[in-house]
Amino acid sequence: MSSSRHLPSRRTLAGLAAGALALGLLTACGGGSPDEPGKELVYWSMWKQGEPQQVALQAAITRFTRATGIKVSVEWAGRDVVKQKLPAALTTSKVPDVVDQSDDTIRPFMVTPGVARGLAQVYEADVPGEAGKKVKDVIPAKYLQSPALRLPGGEPYMVPYSVAGIGLFYDAATLTEPPPTDWNAFLALLGRLKAAGTAPLTADGEQYWSDSYWMNYYLYRTIGADGLKAIAEDRTGQSWKKPEVLAAARQIEKFAKEGYLLKGYDAGKYPEQQKNWAQGRAAFMIMGSWLPSEVGSYAKAGFRPASMPFPEVGGPAEGEEVVQFGFAMPVKAKNVEAGERFIAYMTTKTFADELARTASVLSPREDAYVPEALAGVKKQLDGVPATYPFAAGLSVPGWTDKVYYPTVGELFNGKLTAQGFVDKITAVQAAFWKNQGD
């Protein structure tokens, strides 16, 4: 029994050393590249550690890794993930496989520059654990039908996990009558509220984007989102002279003129007016369905946020503006298959329920849990055949900041009359397009 038998031979040692070296090189080169292809993926998230969405996503990621053996290296990067972090990464070789953001960020920062991957395959994939259901069966077609949500070739580039509608929010504990469905009844209600000493409306007046919801929606209800897009793309600006625009402006003009807005609405610092609304100082506020959870911490006792759809104004157009939050993949993603499996996994009812419950959001899945405050928005979205992004996904650099928001803001804040608005925006838009060149 010689001791040498228990000692590794020189050859084994050399072999081990070479192996270790190779392993070291492997891990060093790839920055943690997979031992087995398809067993790892990189996900950069718009959420930050500790946010409710992050908590729900993290739980789902843990389940995904347990079920598939695919390791997810996730970075909770925050809101600039697609605007700033991804563009910087795209010029290097360290590109994430999956990112998530709202469609109005993914479209300009990934689709327009041509760096978003088509996700048609994901829609054809099975939803894990739900026999006989494919992803395309659980994400309603109305969230994909807008051309703005597809690549130029027609393939969808995004799989949403939550959707936000725009509603007229009120406190169901105070306003107990059934909300009006048409514009005149709505105006009558505003008049009654004012007479009774309650401010009917409020808005963060200096946030022009939020004032513009009124104009957006009035036009959606008459000429539709495509109609607004067509007006914006008119290089002469003359389309603003359509009678539907003046009609909308005449109604919005009333808010400031008739004193329907809470005093000081145009001189607060965002989100002061959201607070005022949640404190019951004004009855209605138009906003995205994130409003109830944003005001949660400063709402008065017994506050029960609810919403009604923008009233009918007698126009033919149907459909709802929706902001979608969801996953996308860059063209340069390395672990494509793993990424696609991951996204498909996030369409399960289990995750949809969990996310809706934890973060108080609406899932695109029609069978998912609905937070109480969003029951109105859910009903509003269920009832329509189509949804679209703001102005049907208009993609003109600077148009909102330079043409639309400031002029609509002035109308809303009572600095322009309805006719003054039409004249001014016609001229501003003509000058804007002239300056764009070809």
Place this chain on the structure above:
Amino acid sequence: MALAPEPRPGPAGRARQRAFVPMAAPALALLTVFVLGPACYAVWISLQQTAGYGESRFVGLRNYARLLGDPVFHTALLNTLKLLVIGGGVTFVTGFALTMVLREMRGRLVARNILFFPNIVSALVPAIVAGFLFNPDGLVNTVLRSVFGVSDPPKWLAVDNTFTLILIVAIWAAVGYYTTIIMAAVDRIPAYFYEDCALLGATSWQRLRHVTIPLSWDVFSVCALLWTISSIKVFELVLVFGGGTAGTPPSSTWTVALYSYAATYGGSGSPPELGMTAASALVSLLIAAAVVLLLRRALDREAVRF
């Protein structure tokens, strides 16, 4: 004119000449990679229609033409100039006035520290405090209503007033900083000049004009350059005051720096235009260079030695 031939360098001089290239090379290389290279790249980007990645198209000088024809850019330029000229003027007049007062004051060190304080806090703080003070039901209006019986107090935070408020906060933050520097310069002036003034019966205005300003002129001109450069970069104040976390601030409050930012990261759904961002950043660089040159011309006086 020197007609004598230049003395030939001795052995030590030759060695120094030989050493120049290897010694300077690392610094030059770093400068090229991190400063000159990116600057040239910015010029190249400004000639493209691009997001900075993905597809791009060469458009020549079109981005510059669009800038010059854009009324929003004109407003931004005007706002930047207001910050530079009005902000600078008020800051330095206040700075000198405070220096005069503080020079002869007891507890001046404490006063100096208090004055310097705003410079330490982030721009976020004044923006938040402004909300607290100037909201329709904020402290100021509450006082105006209850103490002075004003029934309809002004709309401090209305969009039309936002830029004025930004200007005031920028001045508030800068006054202490520049006063501190100017005071340090004034402290160097020997006391006997002021004693002379006292003997001659000079007024405080005469003291300022004939002693303080000439003897701290070189420091003042450096301060003026620093202010020029920093005022052209004002950005976060506008973003925080007008936009908060939600959207781009109203275009009437933009500065050139904010215009550059908004061209890439502006309004919802707006595709990024890094070419416009680069073009407007380069225009602001040109303006800064021009103003600095003019200022150096205007402020260039022979330093008074004492």
